[in-house]
Amino acid sequence: xxxxxxxxxxxxxxxxxxxxxxxxxxxxxxxxxxxxxxxxxxxxxxxxxxxxxxxxxxxxxxxxxxxxxxxxxxxxxxxxxxxxxxxxxxxxxxxxxx
Numbered sequence: 001x002x003x004x005x006x007x008x009x010x011x012x013x014x015x016x017x018x019x020x021x022x023x024x025x026x027x028x029x030x031x032x033x034x035x036x037x038x039x040x041x042x043x044x045x046x047x048x049x050x051x052x053x054x055x056x057x058x059x060x061x062x063x064x065x066x067x068x069x070x071x072x073x074x075x076x077x078x079x080x081x082x083x084x085x086x087x088x089x090x091x092x093x094x095x096x097x098x
Contacts (some may be wrong), residue, residue: 028070031062 017037024030031049038044048063060074 027062028072032064032068032070035064035068 021030021033021037024033027049031047034047034049038047046063048061051060051062052058053060058074060072062070062072065071
């Protein structure tokens with residue numbers, strides 16, 4: 001499977017960006033690519049992927065640290081006290097508010 005160079009993103013459409021994200025082999029690579037995308041397009045300084053497991057009430061967070069290295073956490077306290085704690089949650093996510 002071929003990977004699209006990050007330098008070509010300025011000329012890509014939504015389909016191509018989606019394909020680039022779906023080509024990533026794991027969540028660490030996906031979080032790195034997503035962070036680079038939002039930085040290149042000046043949308044944000046960083047990005048994180050948070051996956052909520054309703055079965056065991058735990059969250060997994062995948063992101064990059066300040067040096068650009070992938071980091072991941074798996075804990076129910078990540079949402080309550082972690083880097084995203086100050087973010088407003090969508091109204092349709094009452095399970096995340098407990």
